[in-house]
Amino acid sequence: MKSLIIFIILTGSVTSIFSQIDFYEHPDTTANYNTDNLYKPLYGGDFSLQLGTFTNISLSPKIAFPIGNNAIIGLGGDFIYTSYFKQQNILYGGNVFGQIFPVKFLILHTEAQMLNLPDYSLINPVRIWDLGLYVGGGLKVMLGTKSYMAYLFLVNLNYSASSPFSNPTFRVSFYF
DSSP states (O other): OHHHHHHHHHHHHHHHHHTTSOGGGOGGGSTTOOOGGGGSOEEEEEEEEEOSSEEEEEEEEEEEEEOSSSEEEEEEEEEEEEEETTEEEEEEEEEEEEEEOSSTTEEEEEEEEEEEEEETTSSSOEEEEEEEEEEEEEEEEESSSSOEEEEEEEEETTOOTTOSSOSSEEEEEEEO
């Protein structure tokens, strides 16, 4: 009886070890793999929703274009609504970004972002454009053949008192 239980455990372990091998690591199984969709644009972005005393609703759609197999460039928009007690703000702008994938799960990211926001350092607040230059990296988690989720850790090299986000910034984005 003990030997039968040990045999089942060992057989199950070997099966689970082999089930962890990805299909694209074997050239003979990728012969029928269609790579046409790898060069089509990626659509996605990030969003956030926080409700309460401080309300933050953010939507940042993005479109990216592959450059070869290991890089993308793209552009996006940024729409942010914030409310703290009775003070409400709307921020809007755009960004241009690039990502390089040195290995299949690692991302190197750079981004230039322009946001139009109110400047409260003056007696009469006016709207200004704030330039954010972000660099950083993160992890890429594949959700399909071309879809992925990006966990990014970014540092704003042009951080100032008028910058709307803390430095560094953690961002989660989706691309399909």
